[in-house]
Structure formats: C-alpha cells, structure tokens
Amino acid sequence: MVKICGIGAGYVGGPTMAVIALKCPSIEVAVVDISQSRISAWNSDKLPIYEPGLENVVKQCRGKNLIFSTDVEKHVQEADIIFVSVNTPTKARGLGAGKAADLTYWESAARMIADVSNSDKIVVEKSTVPVRTAEAIERILTHKSNGIKYQILSNPEFLSEGTAIQDLLEPDRVLIGGNEGPEGQEAIKKVKDIYAHWVSEDKIITTNVWSAELSKLADNAFLAQRISSINSMSALCEATGAQVSQVSLALSKNSKLGPRFLNASVGFGVSGKKIAVLGFAFKKDTSDTRKTPAIDVCKGLLGDDAWLSIFDPRVSPEQIKKDLSMNNNNVQSSSCNGLEHVDIAEDVYEATKDAHAICILTEWDEFKRIDYQRVFENMQKPAFVFDGRNILDVGKLRKIGFIVYSIGNPIEQWINYNVNSAVTF
Ligand code: ADP
Numbered sequence: 001m002v003k004i005c006g007i008g009a010g011y012v013g014g015p016t017m018a019v020i021a022l023k024c025p026s027i028e029v030a031v032v033d034i035s036q037s038r039i040s041a042w043n044s045d046k047l048p049i050y051e052p053g054l055e056n057v058v059k060q061c062r063g064k065n066l067i068f069s070t071d072v073e074k075h076v077q078e079a080d081i082i083f084v085s086v087n088t089p090t091k092a093r094g095l096g097a098g099k100a101a102d103l104t105y106w107e108s109a110a111r112m113i114a115d116v117s118n119s120d121k122i123v124v125e126k127s128t129v130p131v132r133t134a135e136a137i138e139r140i141l142t143h144k145s146n147g148i149k150y151q152i153l154s155n156p157e158f159l160s161e162g163t164a165i166q167d168l169l170e171p172d173r174v175l176i177g178g179n180e181g182p183e184g185q186e187a188i189k190k191v192k193d194i195y196a197h198w199v200s201e202d203k204i205i206t207t208n209v210w211s212a213e214l215s216k217l218a219d220n221a222f223l224a225q226r227i228s229s230i231n232s233m234s235a236l237c238e239a240t241g242a243q244v245s246q247v248s249l250a251l252s253k254n255s256k257l258g259p260r261f262l263n264a265s266v267g268f269g270v271s272g273k274k275i276a277v278l279g280f281a282f283k284k285d286t287s288d289t290r291k292t293p294a295i296d297v298c299k300g301l302l303g304d305d306a307w308l309s310i311f312d313p314r315v316s317p318e319q320i321k322k323d324l325s326m327n328n329n330n331v332q333s334s335s336c337n338g339l340e341h342v343d344i345a346e347d348v349y350e351a352t353k354d355a356h357a358i359c360i361l362t363e364w365d366e367f368k369r370i371d372y373q374r375v376f377e378n379m380q381k382p383a384f385v386f387d388g389r390n391i392l393d394v395g396k397l398r399k400i401g402f403i404v405y406s407i408g409n410p411i412e413q414w415i416n417y418n419v420n421s422a423v424t425f
Pocket residue numbers: 007008009010011012013032033034035038072085086087088105106108109112127
C-alpha cells in the first residue's frame with residue numbers, strides 16, 4: 001500500500017490531501033503540521049479553513065485512509081511520497097523584501113526530511129516556489145550521504161480558494177515535472193498514477209522540473225496582469241461613463257480572452273464616521289484574509305478616524321482583529337492602530353445600524369440578498385453604499401434612497417450629489 005505524507009495542513013495541503021484520500025481509498029494519507037491548533041481543528045467538527053464541499057470530503061475519509069497529525073517525523077519516515085505544502089510568504093525583510101519568496105519553511109521541512117528518512121522518497125513541491133528551488137532542496141536532502149535516494153518533483157497546485165474542492169475534483173490540468181532520467185520518469189509515473197484515479201490522462205501534463213516550477217509562476221503572472229488590466233479599465237469607466245461590468249461582459253465573449261478573471265475589485269479608501277464593512281475575506285467562499293484588500297481599506301478608514309463595524313460570514317473576529325493589528329511587515333503593532341474603533345458585528349443588520357456608509361469589500365452572495373430597505377431605515381442619512389465588488393443592483397438601491405458608488409461605474413451621480421448638497425463625507 002502506497003503511503004503519502006502531506007506536510008502543511010493549510011489552504012493548499014488540507015484540501016489537496018483530502019481529495020487524494022477520497023479518490024484513492026487504497027492509499028494511506030497522513031497530513032502533518034507543526035501547528036497543534038491547526039491539526040486539532042482538522043480533527044474536530046470545525047475545520048480550520050472554509051471551502052465549499054471540504055467538510056463533506058473530510059468526513060468521508062477521516063479516520064479511514066486520511067489522518068491529521070502533529071507527529072511529522074513519524075509520518076515522513078513511513079511515507080513513500082511526501083507532498084510539501086508549507087507556506088512560502090513574500091519576504092518581509094532583508095534582500096528581496098516585498099518581492100522574493102521566503103523559503104525558510106520549505107528549507108526547514110527539507111532538513112527535517114533529510115534527518116528522519118531511512119528509505120527512498122519522492123518529494124513533491126506543491127507550494128509555489130521560485131524556479132530551481134528543486135535544486136536547492138535536492139542539495140539539502142542529499143548533503144547527508146546515507147545512501148537514501150530522493151526524487152524531487154514539482155506538482156504545482158492550481159486550485160482557487162473558494163472553489164478548491166471543485167478545482168481538485170475536476171482540474172483543467174495536472175502538471176508534474178521531474179528529472180528527465182529513468183528514475184525521475186519512474187517517480188513522475190508514481191505521482192501520475194495517483195491522479196489517474198480520477199483525472200483523465202489527457203489532462204495530466206508531464207514536463208521537466210524547471211518547466212513545471214516556471215509554469216506555475218507564469219500562470220500567476222498572467223492572471224495578475226488580467227486583474228490589473230480590468231482594474232485600470234474600471235478607473236477609465238469611472239472617468240468616461242462606461243460601466244466596467246458591461247465592458248468585461250463584452251471582453252469575456254471574446255473566445256481568445258475567455259470569461260474568467262475579469263471582475264474589477266476594490267483598492268480605494270474613503271473617510272468618514274461610522275462605517276459598516278461587509279466582507280473581510282479576500283474573496284467569497286473562503287475564510288482566507290491574507291492579502292485581502294479589506295485590511296488596507298480598514299486601516300485607511302481607521303487612519304481617518306472612522307469607527308468600523310465589520311461583518312464577514314466566515315472570518316472569525318479574532319482573525320479580523322489580528323489582521324488589523326499587524327503592521328505592513330506582518331508584525332503585531334504595539335499601538336494596535338485604533339482597534340478600539342473596531343467592532344465585529346454578528347450580522348449585517350447589526351453592522352449597518354446607525355452607520356453613515358456601507359463598504360462592500362467581499363462579493364459574498366448573501367450580500368446580494370440583504371433586505372436593503374430595512375438597512376436603509378436604520379442608517380444615518382444620507383446613507384452611502386460603496387460597492388467595492390460591483391455585486392449590487394445599483395438602480396434598486398438608488399430607488400430606496402441610498403447614494404451608491406459602485407466600482408467601475410459612472411461617477412456623475414456621486415459628484416453631483418456632493419456638489420448639490422454640499423455634503424462632505
Ligand atoms: P498555503 O495557503 O500555501 O496552504 P498555509 O499558511 O495555509 O499556506 O499553510 C501552510 C502550513 O504549513 C501551516 O499550517 C504551517 O504550520 C505548516 N508548516 C510550515 N512549516 C512546516 C514544517 N516544517 N513542518 C510541518 N508543517 C509546516
């Protein structure tokens with residue numbers, strides 16, 4: 001029986017290993033992590049991350065061929081194949097700060113594998129890493145000349161948070177890169193055989209290891225360019241009277257461009273009084289807040305002396321406060337930057353009560369279904385809505401009486417309102 005160990009029980013490792021366990025009942029999967037609290041949560045009824053469908057997958061396999069453990073060394077030692085999905089954040093200091101990947105966690109995982117292994121291993125890079133990381137990892141693994149053979153493969157993860165389970169069950173493609181010699185090819189085949197349990201052969205691409213590493217980075221870069229382009233379009237729309245949703249619809253019908261990653265999003269600040277912030281996760285259907293624009297927007301508002309009442313259906317109050325108390329280098333700030341002005345609401349209606357404005361910062365579907373008439377009646381007037389995700393029916397809200405600013409939509413009404421009524425918000 002093949003034994004797999006997944007190091008890192010986070011947004012990538014957790015769902016990926018759970019789906020492998022689901023689809024390969026004959027394979028034993030151990031997901032290990034140094035964080036006791038994360039592992040305890042994976043073993044509880046309240047999983048540490050939210051993804052639609054994840055709970056169902058975990059419940060089907062946990063305790064059968066899927067276990068979660070902090071006994072990292074034992075499971076690494078027993079495994080034939082080790083998937084490494086540890087965090088690779090952007091470096092916060094030193095050379096390359098703000099740009100380069102911090103490989104500290106990867107390096108310590110590799111050193112641990114080298115220290116505890118007593119049989120040959122296939123080590124698979126799942127995390128996003130710079131090209132030629134496999135070479136550095138190989139050097140660490142083989143520096144102890146104890147006769148153990150390692151094959152390093154790159155099998156980058158292309159899942160999107162919020163649709164991780166669906167992306168894993170029905171991937172566009174699975175990419176496996178390895179050494180071009182016979183041992184590398186044999187290792188590729190072993191990993192290919194795992195995916196072949198549920199992914200058709202034509203979707204499994206095998207390459208050399210550097211192509212696989214670079215493909216993941218190229219993929220990210222192309223998507224980032226698209227998002228950046230549509231966000232620039234949204235500024236043009238605001239200036240010209242065009243509507244960004246109409247422009248992106250027109251673009252999406254071009255089969256050479258395709259429909260995805262064409263939604264404009266927030267990246268702006270406003271200043272004011274009591275602001276209801278709806279949504280904190282970086283996008284809907286996830287509890288992940290890393291790199292969420294909500295952090296910058298909320299900090300900007302706090303800097304302008306606003307009082308914030310924040311509601312997100314999935315992000316915990318502790319996480320929101322932690323994110324807002326970090327400085328830009330991810331270090332807990334001693335002053336906590338006005339957290340006494342932050343209140344975490346239980347629901348939308350509590351968050352918006354007596355607020356001067358609503359900022360929609362995550363495109364949760366439930367924000368489309370709010371009783372906006374009721375919200376309007378309980379807000380200060382004039383009542384503003386800043387729809388930073390372009391999800392609301394602007395016409396309907398304006399009819400109720402809201403002053404609506406929706407990203408990427410013509411700005412005239414907003415300007416006229418300010419000029420005519422001399423309200424500064
Ligand atoms: P990602 O979004 O890439 O999955 P996360 O931060 O959600 O990143 O998850 C990475 C996980 O890897 C964390 O839970 C962290 O505790 C774990 N981790 C980091 N280094 C090691 C290590 N050396 N051994 C085991 N787990 C590790």
